[in-house]
Amino acid sequence: MTHIRIDIHSKTYPAVGQAGHHLAIANLNLSFKAGEFVCLVGPSGCGKTTLLNIIAGLDNDYQGEILVGQQHTRPKIGYIFQNPRLLPWRTVRENIELALDNHQSSAIIDPLLEAMQLTQAQNVYPERLSLGMSRRVSIIRGFAVDPDVLLMDEPFVSLDAPTARQVRELLLKLWQQRPHTVLFVTHDLREAIALADRLIFLSAAPMAVISEIIVTIPRAERHNEDAIESFRQQLFNEHSEIKQLL
Amino acid sequence: MISLKKLLPGLSLLAFLAVWQGLAVYLNSTTLPTPEKVAEVFWQGCVSGQLPFHLGVTLLRLVVSFSIAMLLGCAIGIVLGRNKKLDAFFDNWLVIFLNIPALVTIILCYVWFGLVESAAILAVVINKLPNVIVTIREGTRTLDQDLLDMARCYHFSRRKTLVHVIWPQLHPFVMGATRSGLALIWKIILVVELLGRSNGMGYQLHLFFQLFDVAGILAYTFAFVAVIQLIELMILKPLDRKSQRWRR
Numbered sequence: 001m002t003h004i005r006i007d008i009h010s011k012t013y014p015a016v017g018q019a020g021h022h023l024a025i026a027n028l029n030l031s032f033k034a035g036e037f038v039c040l041v042g043p044s045g046c047g048k049t050t051l052l053n054i055i056a057g058l059d060n061d062y063q064g065e066i067l068v069g070q071q072h073t074r075p076k077i078g079y080i081f082q083n084p085r086l087l088p089w090r091t092v093r094e095n096i097e098l099a100l101d102n103h104q105s106s107a108i109i110d111p112l113l114e115a116m117q118l119t120q121a122q123n124v125y126p127e128r129l130s131l132g133m134s135r136r137v138s139i140i141r142g143f144a145v146d147p148d149v150l151l152m153d154e155p156f157v158s159l160d161a162p163t164a165r166q167v168r169e170l171l172l173k174l175w176q177q178r179p180h181t182v183l184f185v186t187h188d189l190r191e192a193i194a195l196a197d198r199l200i201f202l203s204a205a206p207m208a209v210i211s212e213i214i215v216t217i218p219r220a221e222r223h224n225e226d227a228i229e230s231f232r233q234q235l236f237n238e239h240s241e242i243k244q245l246l
Numbered sequence: 247m248i249s250l251k252k253l254l255p256g257l258s259l260l261a262f263l264a265v266w267q268g269l270a271v272y273l274n275s276t277t278l279p280t281p282e283k284v285a286e287v288f289w290q291g292c293v294s295g296q297l298p299f300h301l302g303v304t305l306l307r308l309v310v311s312f313s314i315a316m317l318l319g320c321a322i323g324i325v326l327g328r329n330k331k332l333d334a335f336f337d338n339w340l341v342i343f344l345n346i347p348a349l350v351t352i353i354l355c356y357v358w359f360g361l362v363e364s365a366a367i368l369a370v371v372i373n374k375l376p377n378v379i380v381t382i383r384e385g386t387r388t389l390d391q392d393l394l395d396m397a398r399c400y401h402f403s404r405r406k407t408l409v410h411v412i413w414p415q416l417h418p419f420v421m422g423a424t425r426s427g428l429a430l431i432w433k434i435i436l437v438v439e440l441l442g443r444s445n446g447m448g449y450q451l452h453l454f455f456q457l458f459d460v461a462g463i464l465a466y467t468f469a470f471v472a473v474i475q476l477i478e479l480m481i482l483k484p485l486d487r488k489s490q491r492w493r494r
Contacts, residue, residue: 087411088493090492125492126492128494
């Protein structure tokens with residue numbers, strides 16, 4: 001596993017119609033330790049998805065660099081999008097297999113399907129899955145490629161609370177077995193506290209880091225809603241700048 | 247008991263034959279033979295081998311020109327749909343080729359290349375190609391960028407992206423181009439054969455026209471309508487079912 005450093009001097013969107021250039025990101029420096037679970041929290045429209053797209057190599061129109069380890073190479077990415085982005089004409093299993101390029105895919109996919117409780121649904125087409133199940137397939141695809149970094153863009157948004165909680169717990173269990181570096185974008189602070197080792201609070205555009213906070217609640221106590229809530233209150237009391245963001 | 251809905255297509259066909267028979271008996275003219283007479287001519291054509299031969303020749307021209315037009319058209323359509331600059335450059339060419347009358351292309355091909363098989367095929371391809379390109383180009387423009395981004399992010403190879411991401415999205419457009427293409431190519435091939443070949447359905451129809459043999463014309467017409475129906479039932483419909491099996 002590798003250490004990752006992100007150093008973006010600027011990212012601008014060209015002028016459209018009457019609107020001038022839009023400066024989305026300015027002087028953003030972030031670094032992530034191997035196996036760290038980091039939640040990026042910020043107001044909507046602050047450029048979090050833009051940042052993930054830059055890291056994923058989908059957006060190359062920016063000034064700066066992304067460093068993985070010591071090499072200037074593109075990191076191997078697992079990207080769990082907000083919308084699961086499964087190919088509707090391929091089954092659950094085929095969707096995962098397509099992301100892999102080796103032929104021993106069973107050894108990789110079967111345990112993941114089991115961990116995400118989808119073994120029964122592996123030959124089903126995505127249109128027959130519930131949103132929660134599709135999200136789980138997308139999580140499996142992300143883990144299956146054994147990524148340097150797993151990007152997650154609000155993957156639990158628009159799920160009902162019990163389903164979101166269930167998928168979150170499955171995700172945490174899987175991540176504890178396979179501790180990849182995770183960048184998790186959300187605007188739900190409770191969710192962020194429940195998941196992260198470290199929280200990074202981002203400002204509205206142009207995006208910059210407002211504060212970084214280590215979540216001190218032990219992993220074993222993260223399922224306790226009261227512990228999460230009291231940590232959240234403590235955050236608001238100690239960091240007034242965060243309150244304005246959310 | 248068989249439901250009325252299933253019987254309807256058969257009943258409508260019978261009604262069509264009855265109207266035809268009634269008209270033919272009432273008019274009692276050589277220019278409108280009865281269905282029975284047409285069936286007889288059809289049978290004689292089959293027995294003598296004339297009808298299957300000419301139908302086969304035309305079918306072969308159809309397969310060759312259709313395949314070339316579809317392959318080239320899909321490739322060019324995808325490229326133009328994905329590349330705005332190339333599309334802007336070639337758009338006018340497409341409009342020109344779309345609007346050249348089929349007859350003009352056929353005559354020019356025969357004048358420039360002689361009354362040979364390749365000129366006939368070329369004329370059909372040139373007529374069909376712009377239609378395929380436009381249909382596939384429109385399809386390519388509607389490709390889901392989210393899925394393409396996913397493919398890029400997970401390092402899909404070009405081939406994998408084409409087969410698993412792009413092609414299934416283009417499938418309805420390809421089927422549309424196939425169906426309209428078959429209908430169009432049939433009609434053009436007949437003119438091509440009429441003007442410059444010495445076999446095939448078009449050539450035969452021309453012969454029947456000179457002899458005022460309406461029964462012959464109708465027998466050949468029904469033969470190739472039947473062939474097109476067979477292609478639809480045996481090839482296109484199963485393809486549709488197979489490729490749409492993922493839909494709810």
